[in-house]
Amino acid sequence: MKLALIYAILALIATAANIGAQELWLSVYFGPFSLVISVLVGTVVGLVIKYILDKRYIFKFKSRDVAHDSQIFFLYCVMGVATTTIFWGFEFGFHFVYETKEMRYLGGVIGLAIGYVAKYHLDKHYVFRTEAV
Secondary structure, X not given: OHHHHHHHHHHHXXXXXXXXXHHHHHHHOOOOOHHHHHHHHHHHHHHHHHHHHHHHHHOOOOOOOHHHHHHHHHHHHHHHHHHHHHHHHHHHHHXXXXXXXXXXXXXXXXXXXXXXXXXXXXXXXXXXXXXXX
């Protein structure tokens, strides 16, 4: 139960970073594809933060060196493809249905929450194993 609470708190931090990065991007860039780019920026920011937090506080994983850490990060990203699809589907779905920034972000938060639950199990079994890579 303690691990679930810690994971939820870290997921909230990564979610806030993701949504915050999107909002920051949209406050400085108004050009073509600004919304899509903001979601990509938020995704990258959230991904990096979540990787660092998960690796250290959830899985207590120590990589052997930079090359090993790069391989683990690559696996982490690969496992995130499906969960990112869930997140984007909710965020863009809410955007198209409700046409407000607030509802788009709500969709993003819901999608991230669902995706993070799935991602934990994927990461536990395929990424942060002692014999990984």
